[in-house]
Amino acid sequence: MMRSFYQYLLYHPSFFAKQLQFLVCLCLYFTTYIHSLLLIVMKKPQFIVAAPTSNAGKTSLTLGLLRACKNRGIDIQPFKSGPDYIDPMFHQLACHKTGINLDLFMMEQAHLQANYTHCMQVPEVACIEGVMGLFDGSIKAEGSTAALAKLLDIPVILVVDAQAVAYSVAPLLYGFKNFDPDLNLAGVVFNRVNSESHYQFLIDACHDVGVVPLGRLPFLSNCEIPSRHLGLSIDQLPQYNGAIDELAKAVEQHVPIDPLLDLCMRAIEPLQTTPPPPLVSTMKIAVARDEAFNFCYQQNIDAFRQLGKIVFFSPLHDSALPTADLIYLPGGYPECYLHELAANDAMQQSIKEYVEASGHIFAECGGMMYLGKSIIDEAGKTFKMMGVFDFSTSMLPKKLKMGYRRIYVNGTELKGHEFHYSTIVNDENITTIGRVGNARNQKVDSQLYKYKNVLASYIHFYLGEANQLQHLLDAI
Template sequence: MRPIPRVVFAGTHSGCGKTTLASGLMAALAARGLIVQPFKVGPDFIDPTHHSAICGRTSRNLDPFMMGEAGVRETFVRASAGADIAVVEGVMGLYDGLEGTDIASTAHVAKILDAPVLLVVDAGGASRSVHAMVRGYAGFDPAVRVAGTIFNRIGSPRHLAMIEETKSLPVYGGIPRRKDLAVGSRHLGLAMAAETGAMAGFGAVVEETCDLPGIIDLARSAPPLPAPVEPPTRPEAGVRIGIALDAAFCFYYADNLDRLAWAGAEPVFFSPMTDRLPDVDALYFGGGYPELHAEALAASRCREDVRRAVDDGMPVYGECGGLAYLTERLATAEGDYPMAGVLPAATEMTGRIQGLGYVEARVVGTTPVLAPGSAFRGHEFHYSLLDCAPDARFVLDLLRGRGIDGGRDGLAVQNAVGQYTHAYFPEGFAETLVRAGEAYRRS
């Protein structure tokens, strides 16, 4: 068993301030010299970039739907090694899970980790009434330990004093309204950490207005967790997998990159906007914002390199933004740009969400990139549509999710596959891609 001080930062609902306050808590703890391991409940790619920048440690996603309960525990314990405290930022409201259930909710993760919960409550426009809400959240599921509250958008010291007069749970802080600290957003969520350092600015606010020693003691009250399963012995790295990583391609689950390394891959990071294609045996294009950088992607000779590599038989795997890059063209509000031209489709950005939610996928076609007959889970979130050629070949059937064509995903040509689904790699997924790269290298 391993003692891991930990706390889950939950909210009553989206927009109550849990992201900024969780990031502020991480910054305040780090400023005190503590080694902080950050986590994010759910499939989100953006909040973890802020966590990682603040803590200097890679933030990990914890998602029971994609990972399973055992996977959540394994990732949490393994990633927390060497940390003084773990801070888990929740998703949506505390009890909001898959299709109205508990599954993959913040409460679900808190129960898996046997972790105390700090509830962030928006107190704007209310005083004593907030306790009715707090009592409801604290008593809704007795298996969830809602251990205290932090009230956000406090109007004045008197406002906080009125709230504390009839408190039903310990109050660990009252955060005043701060219009000067804000993080910009766009169609897929907040700006990435590389674009703004605003999140770290909340550290001083949390230090000034919250009971940090009390929060640390609360985190230390969490019971020990079982020691993690040792990761598999890593084979000698012999397959070089090029991973697109820049402002256009920045959505990757850290566990997926770990699994590629465990399978024997040597990651070679490059920018399709500024670099030529490196000497690699396979390619992985994650999601991100190719629509914001379409002009640079179109001007780069890398897209021609990618097309030649696919013609030569190189295995290529792309997700969401990576899928768009692999198509023939990308139409945005600013123009129509040529892309890699690997997949027989054109991508068009639209003004509304075209796919959002969890995905369950089954491989039904033949491709060396995805193991035939295998299945995996993931998530989709996109504002684009694909206009595919009439003879387009799909290798994924979706039991859940929209994909490219109303339940079909995984557009495939030769040894390249592009899909809207951001997959959480199950056992064998990374190995399949690595074996495909090895076969290509030997050919």
């Protein structure tokens, strides 16, 4: 009987080929099906580090966790809630991966979720550093850290500065746990707690209000990390490496990392977006990037890359502009490099010639200051700058101006934010375009300055959304 079957196969090879083809297809089907199931239920630890107030220890815990996970060989991806540029630089220092901004005012929800999902396809852990207090938003809790946690459906790790409190922390924890029932408060880490006896009072408070205690960080006098240090430049960052090492040691010693990660396990959806079409544009974009100019969202760089080829240059160190169809001068710390910028006459001349030849330039904050006639430092000394615009900027009086901005140009709304201590002097006769409002759409005195094909403003724009960059370029 068996011999007859083999003889049949021998003289009817097409039958064998069809059966083999069927089996291969069946295996491929089940492999694809199982792979799809794995993608659907793929889970990774994801959490937001938040606090009741600013300066409670969010950055300290975040950097300690980032460095501790890196030391363990865990691929952790940092993010930053809000428009901040400085914290992502510290993220890069802590785990060698730049923090990605997630901002619910400047980014549409679907766009933000797509960015987050894209960034989390490979990393093992997501750590988002919150902004200000947990529920502080542009209007009430809109755009707050809590709103971001709910949108992404990930838990919150609350950091509480308990240096001067013991069991009285209970009503505070109760309020944050119950104020918004849709928010998942996974647990709390207490900052500036040096002894186990002090920590025990805090544990008792947690147990009585139903919040999971997730450890403590002692007060480390040599580990102060600047939260908004407008004198900090890129070349100064490495000096904080030792402090981050100490924070990582404290986290390893006093925070149960493995239970924390297990507590924050959440599903990650597979990436649904299709890859972008091949680049066909021959446009060249030159982006300033050095110690003085370095405030730029990664999503903005990605948007520029969709338009053409990017080359980076340094207004500090280079003597001439690279050949380009568009120059982007982002913000940064020009006020910390006034001697060097003023002394680089060759670069200033190169940019002036580019401007007068109708070259296109887009400048934000520090980049705008560089294009002015001069910058006056905190001592009152004046340094010559580009002179493209006939105004100066001054660090006197040093007054903080910050907030979200709605920008209306050519019938289109763009979004951004301001954060600067300098002021503009003598801009009354400068051409301006558009209208600028705050988060509540109330008019503010911020301006978009225009000269030939140059557009400049104190505002940092978010250009990662579809067509936002093109709308801005149309205004230039």
